[in-house]
Amino acid sequence: MTPIVTRRLTLRPMSTADAGFMLTLLNEPSFVRNIGDRGVRTIADAESYITVGPMASYGRFGFGLYLVELTQSGASIGICGLVKRETLADVDLGFAFLPRFWSQGYALESASAVRDHARDAVGLRRLVAITDPDNTGSIRLLAKLGFGFERMVRLGDEHKELKLFGCDLSEPRAIDTREDK
Numbered sequence: 114m115t116p117i118v119t120r121r122l123t124l125r126p127m128s129t130a131d132a133g134f135m136l137t138l139l140n141e142p143s144f145v146r147n148i149g150d151r152g153v154r155t156i157a158d159a160e161s162y163i164t165v166g167p168m169a170s171y172g173r174f175g176f177g178l179y180l181v182e183l184t185q186s187g188a189s190i191g192i193c194g195l196v197k198r199e200t201l202a203d204v205d206l207g208f209a210f211l212p213r214f215w216s217q218g219y220a221l222e223s224a225s226a227v228r229d230h231a232r233d234a235v236g237l238r239r240l241v242a243i244t245d246p247d248n249t250g251s252i253r254l255l256a257k258l259g260f261g262f263e264r265m266v267r268l269g270d271e272h273k274e275l276k277l278f279g280c281d282l283s284e285p286r287a288i289d290t291r292e293d294k
């Protein structure tokens with residue numbers, strides 16, 4: 114997969130060299146609270162998470178979660194991309210950023226690029242997203258991207274109920290989020 118480049122960001126495939134960054138991100142209180150505890154505690158755990166998760170997904174589906182970098186400085190700021198879970202029929206959009214990079218429009222800029230990539234490069238006609246019902250920041254972002262609430266879902270017996278949102282990619286964009294429009 115070639116990187117996705119937006120006005121300020123570069124979204125590129127992850128490699129095990131990103132283990133240090135992923136160790137930090139996966140243990141951010143906001144990540145653990147809103148997404149879950151992945152049990153990644155060491156660099157070796159993070160390398161294995163990257164290999165078994167995103168890298169395996171690139172090989173199997175041709176897409177996955179990408180590392181988001183500030184193009185100008187090369188700083189890693191978060192992850193954003195596409196996930197195909199056993200438990201959901203549709204591909205879902207995922208994103209998480211380090212708190213110091215929130216509230217600057219980086220999540221919207223990356224997620225809208227991934228949504229367009231899902232439609233134009235992957236050829237998906239529908240995308241979903243799942244969030245904790247209390248995750249208002251994520252729900253606000255999904256509304257800006259044109260996702261609508263559909264129903265409550267549970268991904269497994271031991272999981273709590275999550276909100277499932279859907280976005281029809283075959284329709285023209287509900288909201289044009291490009292910054293150069």
Ligand SMILES: CC(C)(COP(=O)(O)OP(=O)(O)OC[C@H]1O[C@@H](n2cnc3c(N)ncnc32)[C@H](O)[C@@H]1OP(=O)(O)O)[C@@H](O)C(=O)NCCC(=O)NCCS
Pocket residue numbers: 143144147148208209210211214215216217218219220221222243244245248250251253254
């Ligand atoms: C969910 C999450 C990605 C949202 O991040 P965010 O910072 O709110 O989203 P953005 O980066 O798009 O920033 C949007 C805010 O920046 C403001 N902003 C500033 N400059 C901007 C710009 N150039 N362009 C667009 N918005 C800009 C917007 O007005 C908006 O403010 P608001 O929140 O008051 O409406 C973030 O909270 C996160 O990583 N959480 C932890 C992981 C998580 O919950 N992931 C989702 C699981 S479903």
